[in-house]
Amino acid sequence: MSWEVRNATSGGVGMMLPPDPADDYSTEPATREIAGNILGEPESWRLPEMSRRAFLRGVVCSGVVIASSGYLFSSSKAQASPRHAEKLITLNINGKVHRLDVAPNETLAHTIRYKLGMTGTKVGCNRAECGACTVIIDGQTEYSCSTLTMRVQNKQIRTIEGIASATGGLHPVQQGFIDELGPQCGFCTPGQVMSAVALLEKNPNPTVDEVRYALSGNLCRCGAYDHYLKGVMRAVGRV
Amino acid sequence: MTDMMHAFELVQPQTLDEASDLLKKHKGDAWVIAGGYDSLDWFKDRVMRPEMVVDITQISELYGISDQGDHLAIGAMTTLTEIAESALIREAFPALATAASRIASPQIRNVGTIGGNICQDTRCSYYRDGFPCYRAGGNTCYANTPTAMNREHTLFEAKRCVAVTPSDAAPVLSVLDAEMVISRAGKLRTVKAADFFVGPEIDIERMTAVERDKGDLLVQIKIPKTWAGSKQYFEKAADRQAWDFALVNVAMAAKVAPDGTIEKLQIACGAVQCTPRRLSNVEDLVVGEKPSEDLGVLIERVASQGAKPLNYNHFKIPLLGKLARRAVRSLSA
Numbered sequence: 079m080s081w082e083v084r085n086a087t088s089g090g091v092g093m094m095l096p097p098d099p100a101d102d103y104s105t106e107p108a109t110r111e112i113a114g115n116i117l118g119e120p121e122s123w124r125l126p127e128m129s130r131r132a133f134l135r136g137v138v139c140s141g142v143v144i145a146s147s148g149y150l151f152s153s154s155k156a157q158a159s160p161r162h163a164e165k166l167i168t169l170n171i172n173g174k175v176h177r178l179d180v181a182p183n184e185t186l187a188h189t190i191r192y193k194l195g196m197t198g199t200k201v202g203c204n205r206a207e208c209g210a211c212t213v214i215i216d217g218q219t220e221y222s223c224s225t226l227t228m229r230v231q232n233k234q235i236r237t238i239e240g241i242a243s244a245t246g247g248l249h250p251v252q253q254g255f256i257d258e259l260g261p262q263c264g265f266c267t268p269g270q271v272m273s274a275v276a277l278l279e280k281n282p283n284p285t286v287d288e289v290r291y292a293l294s295g296n297l298c299r300c301g302a303y304d305h306y307l308k309g310v311m312r313a314v315g316r317v
Numbered sequence: 318m319t320d321m322m323h324a325f326e327l328v329q330p331q332t333l334d335e336a337s338d339l340l341k342k343h344k345g346d347a348w349v350i351a352g353g354y355d356s357l358d359w360f361k362d363r364v365m366r367p368e369m370v371v372d373i374t375q376i377s378e379l380y381g382i383s384d385q386g387d388h389l390a391i392g393a394m395t396t397l398t399e400i401a402e403s404a405l406i407r408e409a410f411p412a413l414a415t416a417a418s419r420i421a422s423p424q425i426r427n428v429g430t431i432g433g434n435i436c437q438d439t440r441c442s443y444y445r446d447g448f449p450c451y452r453a454g455g456n457t458c459y460a461n462t463p464t465a466m467n468r469e470h471t472l473f474e475a476k477r478c479v480a481v482t483p484s485d486a487a488p489v490l491s492v493l494d495a496e497m498v499i500s501r502a503g504k505l506r507t508v509k510a511a512d513f514f515v516g517p518e519i520d521i522e523r524m525t526a527v528e529r530d531k532g533d534l535l536v537q538i539k540i541p542k543t544w545a546g547s548k549q550y551f552e553k554a555a556d557r558q559a560w561d562f563a564l565v566n567v568a569m570a571a572k573v574a575p576d577g578t579i580e581k582l583q584i585a586c587g588a589v590q591c592t593p594r595r596l597s598n599v600e601d602l603v604v605g606e607k608p609s610e611d612l613g614v615l616i617e618r619v620a621s622q623g624a625k626p627l628n629y630n631h632f633k634i635p636l637l638g639k640l641a642r643r644a645v646r647s648l649s650a
Contacts, residue, residue, distance in 0.1 A: 162324035182327035182370070185357070205361060206354045206425060207560065218398070218427040224354045225428070228327050229372055273423065294559035295422030 135195065167231050171196070172240030186222035186230060187211045190237055198238035198268050202297075209296030212269035213237050219276045219295070238268035241275055251275050254313035255306065262300035269296045274310045283314060322360040329372045333379070333536065337503040339371055340532030347371050349534060351394060351433040354425055364447040379432075379536060382406060388496075389545075391538045393432025397486075398423075400431055410493060410540060412549035412568050416485045419553045422560045432535045435487050435497075435513075436527050439480035439591075440562050441470065451477045451521050461627055469564065472624040472633055473590040476517040479627060481588045482524065485553055487514060488568040488585040488593040493544050498537040499527055505536065514592035524591065544570040544583075550644040554636055563588040565633055567640040573648055577607045584644060586637055589624075598622055599641050608649040613642040 164179035171194065178193055187204070190196050190213070199222055202210035206224040213222045214236040241249045248256070251274045261267040270293060277284060277292035284292070289310045298306065325348075330336040340347055348367035350356045351374070359365040373379060379394035382403050389409060391400065400406055401418035420426060420434060438444075439452070441460055449455030460467045461479045470479040491510045498507050508526045515525055527533040550569040555561035571582040582600055585593045598619040606612050617638035624634050 159324070161326040181324075183322040183325055183360070205358050209422070209424065212424060219424045220428050221354065221424050224357045226327065226350075226353060226357070226372075228329075229353070229374060292423055295424040 135197070165228075167228065169227070169231065169235065170233070171235045172237060173234075180227045182226070182228055184227050186213065186225040186227045186235070189227040190222060196237055196239050200265055200268055202265065207297075208266070209269040209273070210266050212272040212296060214272055214276050217276065217279065219273050221295075236272075238271055241271060249275060250313035250316035251278065251310060254309035254311075254316075256309075257312055258305050258309040260302060260305045260309040262298075262302050266296055266298045266300075270298070270306050274306075274313070278310070278313065284310075286311060322357070323363065323366045325360075325367060326369045327372060328369060329375050331375050333376055333500065333534075334503060336371060336373055336376060336534060337500055337532070339369075340534060341502040343369050344532045345530045347532070348529070349373055352396070352425075352429040354428060355433065355437050359445075362445070362447065364445065373534070385539075387542055389540045389542065391431055391540070393535045393537060394430045395432075397421075397426040397429050397431060397434065401426065409542065409545035410489070410549065412551040412570065413486065413489045413493070413540075415551040416489045416553070416566075416568065419551070420485045425560075431486060431538060435484050435490065435538075436525055436535055437483060439524060440483045441478075441480040442466070444480060451517070452480060454522065463628065465627075466629065467627040468629040468632075469562070469588070470627055470630055471590055472621065472626055472630065472637070473594055474516055474518070474592075475625065475627075476521070478517040478521050478591065480517075480591060482514060482590070482592055483562045484587060484593075485551075485563055485566050488566060488587040489551060490538065490540070491585045491593040491595060492568045492570050492583045493540050494583075496539045496541070497526070497535060498539065500534045500536045501528075501531055507539070510593075511595075516591040547572050548648055550647045552640055552643060554640060565589055565636045565640055567637075567644050568593075569644040569647075571645075571648055577649070579603050579606055579608070579645075579648060582645075584641060586620075586640070589633060589637055596620055596641055599645070603645055608645050613646060616642045616645055 162182060164181045166177060167180050169176045169178065171190070176194060180189060187199060187201050190199050191201065199213060200210035201223050202208035204223045206221045209221065211221055211223040212219050215230055216233045242252065251271055255261060255267065255271065260270070273293050273296050277289065281288065286307065289307055293306060293310070328339060330339055340349070346368040348356065348365065348369070349371050373394065376394070378392070380392040382395055382399070382405055383390050384405060389405060397417040397420050401414050403414065407414045417426065417431070421429060443459035444450050444452050448459045450457060450459050458477055458479060459465060460470050461475070467479060469481065471481050491514070495510045496507050497510070497513045498505055513526045515523060527535050548571045551567070553563045553566040555563050566587040567584065569582065569584040572580045574580050582603055584596045584599050586596060587593050599616050602615060602619055603612060620638045620641040621634045626634060
């Protein structure tokens with residue numbers, strides 16, 4: 079391949095280099111001036127009572143609205159066909175019934191996160207290989223990133239938002255994870271909680287090996303597997 | 318979303334007849350989705366872009382494990398978790414239950430079906446990434462070149478394509494002489510496991526007797542009770558204990574006389590050939606013998622006879638030998 083020459087110090091006389099995509103852009107700074115004086119901006123631009131989470135959610139949601147309007151108003155033929163159109167369906171999530179429009183090619187993770195705003199369920203790999211998107215469907219753990227929403231219409235779906243009690247008390251698994259310092263970065267934690275909860279509901283007294291087996295579908299890139307394992311063992315008997 | 322799939326029509330037939338009609342009408346345009354995890358990967362990669370996706374989860378005929386007297390019938394949509402936990406299967410065919418419990422991860426087993434597991438396409442990364450290889454209708458194999466990464470590819474019977482069967486259940490079903498019931502346009506036909514798995518010399522573009530172009534649908538798996546209650550063994554060697562596909566797996570069923578002599582034995586390996594490979598060398602060697610360390614040495618020697626390794630998969634030869642040896646050794650206990 080000719081572009082390997084790029085790394086050679088000799089320069090490769092006569093060899094063709096592929097065009098550099100950066101050549102298409104001017105070397106001038108992209109934004110020269112911003113209207114208004116940023117330094118002088120009053121600090122009150124942000125509402126003081128607004129939490130970081132609510133602010134981020136607002137930013138994310140507005141982004142989703144902008145992005146999804148692109149899909150809605152795009153002139154793609156496929157989108158226009160009624161066979162591919164969104165349909166109104168009913169979903170039962172955490173005991174609550176939601177009525178919403180869902181496209182045939184929409185995954186449950188997408189629906190939960192971006193249509194219902196429940197961002198506790200994470201999307202890591204988006205191809206059933208990491209477990210961050212684990213939810214419980216009819217008592218069984220499943221990867222929501224690889225489940226079509228249309229296929230779970232008549233099922234009981236539980237997400238991480240439905241694990242703590244209605245009054246806010248943590249589930250023993252959640253408390254166990256805190257006590258054993260389970261999460262490091264925390265991205266895989268919702269999935270780990272779901273897998274552990276599903277196990278304890280089926281088998282309230284698992285052995286360490288059974289817990290390990292049940293959590294084997296959830297990756298943790300921080301490598302906190304033993305902490306999660308201990309956390310679940312701490313929760314055993316308290317469920 | 319970065320991995321947004323193409324727009325498709327999702328149909329959910331309620332009966333087998335309805336599904337057969339749909340598949341007959343749409344043939345190659347329709348894609349049957351069972352558990353759906355592997356299918357969605359194909360769509361997200363945009364390698365497969367079928368017009369119509371046929372979800373067969375609502376067809377009740379496709380579910381369940383039942384004792385039919387001379388055979389056990391397993392619906393194609395029975396999940397791997399159900400198979401791993403089924404008392405009927407654990408008692409009669411423990412190797413199948415073990416294999417099912419070693420496939421992928423808990424979440425995948427909860428959704429993944431036995432039918433989907435044995436019908437899934439090869440995991441050759443070149444093919445899956447959409448390279449125009451032989452299997453994809455092209456005229457090159459990208460996995461069998463001097464620099465190709467072919468650590469997971471075939472040892473035996475490479476005919477242009479060097480892909481291997483990815484299934485853990487397939488070698489078990491071969492060993493147990495299972496039969497697959499396939500529906501085409503409403504007509505059912507039964508195919509023996511030996512004919513169900515198809516190598517590149519028969520058809521390079523598919524791996525099983527289920528032909529998507531003709532609207533086939535796997536309905537049921539029948540396991541005759543010939544081997545019920547026999548001594549069975551399954552072992553899978555993979556890079557990771559969870560999730561991963563086998564580098565080599567081995568399945569064995571054997572009948573042993575009270576004095577320890579092996580009377581009958583069938584053994585097969587997965588992930589070393591395009592179809593599950595029956596180790597007939599080993600079978601011929603061990604029948605009439607008693608398991609011993611000397612026999613083990615011989616098994617290791619003959620198990621991989623005729624293997625033609627590629628650049629990076631030599632390690633599969635001793636692995637295959639050791640697994641076959643361990644399988645037969647399990648009979649001495």
